[in-house]
Amino acid sequence: MQDSAKAVGALGRAAGLERAARRRSGWYARYLWVFAAGQLVLVPMAVLWRGPVSGVVFGVTNALLVTGLSVYAVRQRVMRRGFGMKHGMMMASWTVVFALTITVGTAVFGHGAPFAAVGALACALPPAVGAWTEMRGAV
Known part of the structure; x- marks a missing residue:
């Protein structure tokens, strides 16, 4: 009987820890x-600005x-x-979108403001989706 009471107590503590963690x-x-909000600033900065000063400002802002x-x-x-798997997948998807936006997108669409806006939204999408799913799971 004592063993089952200890087990029930341990399960109760574990459930309490899980609730606190959530x-x-x-x-x-x-x-x-x-x-995600940072992407709305950094991506247009990377797409629209040119020259060494823009590179320094982009680097410092990103850092x-x-x-x-x-x-x-x-x-x-x-x-x-x-957490590690979720963060890794989110960052990998963001990296792919960001790299495609900066390299291929800039080469194909140029340095126009419409492309910068779409690229910023595309780069903000992976972290925004991750935040939304995290908010749903934390409840």
């Missing part, structure tokens, strides 16, 4: 929303965004099961 894992959705998000992520205590 509640506190909303940080990743905020992380992804900020990353600030990545550094800020990395510091924010490191300070979080909770990471849900499957």
